[in-house]
Amino acid sequence: MQFGIFTVSDxxxxxxxxxxxxxxxxxxxxxxxxxxxxxxxxxxxxLGEHHNEPFVSSSPTTTLAYIAAQTENLLLSTSTTxxxxxxxxxxxEDFAMLQHLADGRVDVMMGRGNTGPVYxxxxxxxxxxxxxxxxxxxxxxxxxxxxTVDWQGKYRTPLQGFTSTPRPLDDVPPxxxxxxxxxxxxxxxxxxxxxxxxxxxxxxxxxxYMKLIGYYRQRFEHYGHGTxxxxxxxxxxxxxxxxxxxxxxxxxxxxxxxAPVYGHGPSLEDFTEQTPLTVxxxxxxxxxxxxxxxxxxxxxxxxxxMDHAGLPLKTVLEQLDILxxxxxxxxxxEFAKDRPAHVPDGPTHASLVAARVAxxxxxxxxxxxxxxxxxTK
Amino acid sequence: MSDETVGGTVSGTGEGSAPRARRSLVVVSxxxxxxxxxxxxxxxxxxxxxxxxxxxxxxxxxxxxxxxxVSITVIELRELAHDITNxxxxxxxxxxxxxxxxxxxxxxxxxxxxPIFTTSYSxxxxxxxxxxxxxxxxxxxxxxxxxxxxxxxxxALDYALRPLFSYLHAVVVPTAVYAASxxxxxxxxxxxxxxxxxxRAAGExxxxxxxxxRSSEVRDPxxxxxxxxxx
Numbered sequence: 001m002q003f004g005i006f007t008v009s010d011x012x013x014x015x016x017x018x019x020x021x022x023x024x025x026x027x028x029x030x031x032x033x034x035x036x037x038x039x040x041x042x043x044x045x046x047l048g049e050h051h052n053e054p055f056v057s058s059s060p061t062t063t064l065a066y067i068a069a070q071t072e073n074l075l076l077s078t079s080t081t082x083x084x085x086x087x088x089x090x091x092x093e094d095f096a097m098l099q100h101l102a103d104g105r106v107d108v109m110m111g112r113g114n115t116g117p118v119y120x121x122x123x124x125x126x127x128x129x130x131x132x133x134x135x136x137x138x139x140x141x142x143x144x145x146x147x148t149v150d151w152q153g154k155y156r157t158p159l160q161g162f163t164s165t166p167r168p169l170d171d172v173p174p175x176x177x178x179x180x181x182x183x184x185x186x187x188x189x190x191x192x193x194x195x196x197x198x199x200x201x202x203x204x205x206x207x208x209y210m211k212l213i214g215y216y217r218q219r220f221e222h223y224g225h226g227t228x229x230x231x232x233x234x235x236x237x238x239x240x241x242x243x244x245x246x247x248x249x250x251x252x253x254x255x256x257x258x259a260p261v262y263g264h265g266p267s268l269e270d271f272t273e274q275t276p277l278t279v280x281x282x283x284x285x286x287x288x289x290x291x292x293x294x295x296x297x298x299x300x301x302x303x304x305x306m307d308h309a310g311l312p313l314k315t316v317l318e319q320l321d322i323l324x325x326x327x328x329x330x331x332x333x334e335f336a337k338d339r340p341a342h343v344p345d346g347p348t349h350a351s352l353v354a355a356r357v358a359x360x361x362x363x364x365x366x367x368x369x370x371x372x373x374x375x376t377k
Numbered sequence: 378m379s380d381e382t383v384g385g386t387v388s389g390t391g392e393g394s395a396p397r398a399r400r401s402l403v404v405v406s407x408x409x410x411x412x413x414x415x416x417x418x419x420x421x422x423x424x425x426x427x428x429x430x431x432x433x434x435x436x437x438x439x440x441x442x443x444x445x446x447v448s449i450t451v452i453e454l455r456e457l458a459h460d461i462t463n464x465x466x467x468x469x470x471x472x473x474x475x476x477x478x479x480x481x482x483x484x485x486x487x488x489x490x491x492p493i494f495t496t497s498y499s500x501x502x503x504x505x506x507x508x509x510x511x512x513x514x515x516x517x518x519x520x521x522x523x524x525x526x527x528x529x530x531x532x533a534l535d536y537a538l539r540p541l542f543s544y545l546h547a548v549v550v551p552t553a554v555y556a557a558s559x560x561x562x563x564x565x566x567x568x569x570x571x572x573x574x575x576x577r578a579a580g581e582x583x584x585x586x587x588x589x590x591r592s593s594e595v596r597d598p599x600x601x602x603x604x605x606x607x608x
Contacts, residue, residue, distance in 0.1 A: 130605075138608050184599035185607070192607035204469040215599045265466030274471060 001335045002346035003328045004044025005037055005320070006079035006236065006303040009057035012310035015258040020310075023056050029313045030057070033306075034067045036317050038074040040324020043346070046079035046109065046303055051118050054260075061094040068102035075348065076102055079198075079303065080111025080179045083140070084132040085122035087156060091136075092143040092164040099169040104349025109177040109198055109234075110137060112186075128155070130185050137176075141193065144173035172356055175347040177234055177301075180212070187212055191219030196232035196347070199296075202305055203261060205274050209235075210295050217297065229343055234301035237289060238277040241322045245280040251315075252279050259309035282326040289327075290334040298339050300346035302331070401592040402426060403484040404451045407491040407502035408524070411455065415524045418556045419490040421572075422522055423449055425579035426488065430587060450480045454501050461501065464508040474508070482513040482596070486520070486586035487547070489538065493525040497537045506541060515546040518585035520578050522554040531555035550581035 009030060013020040021029065034045040045067065047060045057063060064076040076098070081091060091108075099106045112129045113119075119126040135153045143149055143164040152158040168174070177196035180186035181204070190197040197216040199209040213233055220231035240255075242248035249268065256268045256279075265271075272279055278288040293299065304323060307316040345351065404423050408415030427447050454461070460474040470478055481487065491502040521538040525531070534553035542549045552574065560571040569577070 134607065184601060185605055187599070188601060188605070189607040203467060205472075208469070211598065262467045266463040266471075270463070270471070271467075274469070 001299075001332060002043040002075065002301045003331065004042045004046065004075070004077075004301070004303050005033070005306050005323075006044075006046035006048070006077075007033065007057075007305070007307050008048045008079075009050065009055050010260060010308050011054040011056055012260060012308065014310040014312060015254045021313075026056050027063070029307075029316075030063065031067055031070070032313065033316055033320065034074065035070055036320045037324070038071045040320050040328075042074070042320075042324055042328065044075045044077055044301065044303060046077035048079050049082050049111075049113075050115070051085075051121060052115055061098045064106070065098055065101050068098070068105060071105075073105070075105050075107065077107045077177070078109050079200075080109045080113075082113045082118070083110040083136050084112045084129055085118055085124050086136075088136040088140040089143065089156075089159075089162070089164060092140050093166075095174050096144070096164065096166050096168045099174055099349070100166055104169050104172075104353075106349070107175040107177065107347070109179050111179040112183075124155075130183065131155075133186065134189060137189065137193075141173075141176075144168050169349065170353050172349065172352045174349075175352060177232075182208075182212070184212070184215060187216040188219055191216050191225075191231070192223050194220065194223065194225035196234055196300065198234035198236070198301070198303075200236040201276055202236045202238045203275060206276060206292075206295055213296050227342070229297055229340065232344065232347060233296060233299035234303065234346075235292060235296060235299060236276075236303050236305060237292075238275075238305045239285045239289075239319075239323070239327075240279045241282050241285055241319060241327070243281065245284060248279050248281065255309040255311055263309075282322055285323075285327050286330050286334070289331055293335060298335070298343045300344065398590070398593060399446045399448060400430065400485045400586055400589070401480070401483060402447055402449045402486045402488070402586065403480050404449060404488045405454065405481075405490065405502075405505070406451065407454045407499050407505070409455055409492070409499070409501070413492075414556065414558070414561070415490050415492050416453070418522055418524055418554065418575075419451070419488060422488050422490070422520060422554060422575050422579060423451075425575050426486070426520070426582050426586070429576075429580050429583035450477075450484075452477045452480070454505050457505070458501055461504050461508055465504060470508065478509060478513070481509065481517075483592050483594075484517060485589035485592045486518045486582055488520045488522065488582070489542075490522040490524070491538070493523050493530045493533045496530060497533055498523070498541070503541075506545075509545075511545060514542070516589075516591060517545075517547040518582055518589060519547045519549045520552075520554070520582040521549055522556070522578070524556050526558055528555070528557045528559070531557070548585060550578060550585065552578035552581055554578050 007030060011021060011023060011026045037045050047057050047063055049057060049060050051058055060078050068076055095106060095108050112133050116126055124132060132155055135155055139151055139153060147163055149162050150160055175196065177198045178186050178190035179198040179200060181200060187197055199213055201209050217228035217231045221228040240248050240252040242251060253268055257263055262271060268279065271277055278285045306319050404419050406416045406419040430447055457474055457477060460471040464470045464474055491498040519542050521534050523534050534555055539549050554574050556571055564570055
């Protein structure tokens with residue numbers, strides 16, 4: 001089970017003192033937060049991609065490469081990489097390059113993006129969102145697995161004799177997650193390829209995602225990648241903690257009330273009841289998230305949103321201390337209890353290399369057997 | 378939201394005949410005051426529709442005791458006003474609002490009644506329409522009705538509500554019912570009285586509701602579009 005954080009990289013005014021970080025401060029804060037994640041023992045840091053204010057993360061691989069240079073164990077990912085408006089050729093190259101620089105500590109989450117104008121800004125049409133995601137990913141998948149590619153599609157110029165460089169590290173492409181909030185098409189796509197499926201799980205009631213993940217698990221089995229409970233599932237989450245529950249509520253409320261997305265809407269109490277947001281003591285967060293496997297089945301990755309809505313860096317770092325030191329160690333134990341042996345762990349570069357070697361082994365054995373047979377003749 | 382079942386037990390024309398399918402009627406009332414004339418109109422229309430559903434038994438029985446089995450769900454938007462606004466802001470419905478949306482998606486008929494404010498449906502009414510899944514109303518028989526201070530805004534039903542439901546691919550009955558304040562004390566000397574207009578519209582709606590099988594359809598929320606391929 002992998003635990004980590006994901007960020008949307010918003011530059012938001014702190015509603016308690018009316019100060020706003022500069023873009024430079026926010027970008028540097030992202031790096032500090034990632035380093036802190038490794039320091040407190042988290043496994044994953046994932047960064048969003050946006051092309052509009054108030055977000056600063058337009059080029060995640062640049063940022064992740066810089067973070068890779070300053071960390072040793074942290075797995076670097078995205079939340080999400082826009083498979084619709086980016087050129088799949090450039091995604092193939094950028095992430096293969098990042099994979100080499102980070103010695104394999106890289107995976108990637110595909111998303112369509114929900115900001116309307118980004119599509120036309122990049123020469124696309126939002127009504128083609130799903131077909132773009134399907135075609136672009138099919139090409140990306142091929143570029144990472146086939147050395148020389150001839151290709152023709154609807155949404156980019158054809159390729160003749162193209163080789164994406166560098167080739168993926170050890171010829172094993174980064175693991176791919178597909179993120180979706182409501183589209184069964186994307187769950188179907190993830191299942192078809194045997195890729196992971198990530199439910200952001202933070203803004204909507206869990207019942208919605210339970211259905212979507214249940215569907216993905218069924219289709220994963222249908223396509224022959226394993227049993228439904230072996231499908232690779234990731235979940236988002238959101239928490240704010242203080243030793244005393246009431247202190248957490250009092251401190252977080254102004255950030256909640258003014259937050260992008262849900263601010264000025266439901267009360268903190270309603271929202272924490274209806275979504276996985278948990279504001280309270282570390283034990284409350286442990287209890288809430290330990291129960292997730294009951295709803296979604298044993299899963300592979302849990303990411304928390306910890307640094308949004310104008311929370312000061314100092315507070316975010318304190319939150320990461322609590323998350324890494326008090327919450328995640330207990331959750332690791334809870335999730336390990338009664339976890340069936342055939343349910344896989346979260347994929348890593350090492351596990352993917354091992355899986356490839358294992359898959360190739362029977363072939364090698366057969367060749368040796370054949371050779372032995374020849375000799376004995 | 379309140380549920381009431383009208384029509385009593387299922388009845389047929391004789392031994393061995395299949396029970397009549399239960400019909401689900403949803404009433405949306407967007408009145409803001411309590412009590413409201415919008416709700417009064419909604420209730421009158423609902424009663425008339427239930428009566429008309431009981432009038433004719435297509436299986437050959439006679440009289441209202443061969444009546445249809447109808448469940449009525451009344452959605453008072455005033456009670457959902459906060460939930461509707463929250464849904465607009467967050468993108469998801471509270472459990473209470475979701476219950477109302479589900480009832481609507483699975484209805485055999487809808488009676489939609491709004492006050493006319495500033496030449497059109499009320500803002501709350503439109504906000505509710507805006508949180509409905511636009512794919513959830515195709516084929517839904519709808520009776521549109523409105524209340525207003527004077528008769529002068531009665532055409533709002535035809536230029537505002539009718540196209541709204543047409544866009545959602547619902548089936549709007551030809552007669553729309555508008556009740557101005559004065560209608561509640563008018564005998565109908567200069568045209569059909571409010572009771573007659575309600576009866577005519579209710580008859581039109583009942584005919585469509587009787588033939589609807591929306592409430593017994595099984596919906597697959599993960600149905601992939603025709604021709605979709607994941608690769």
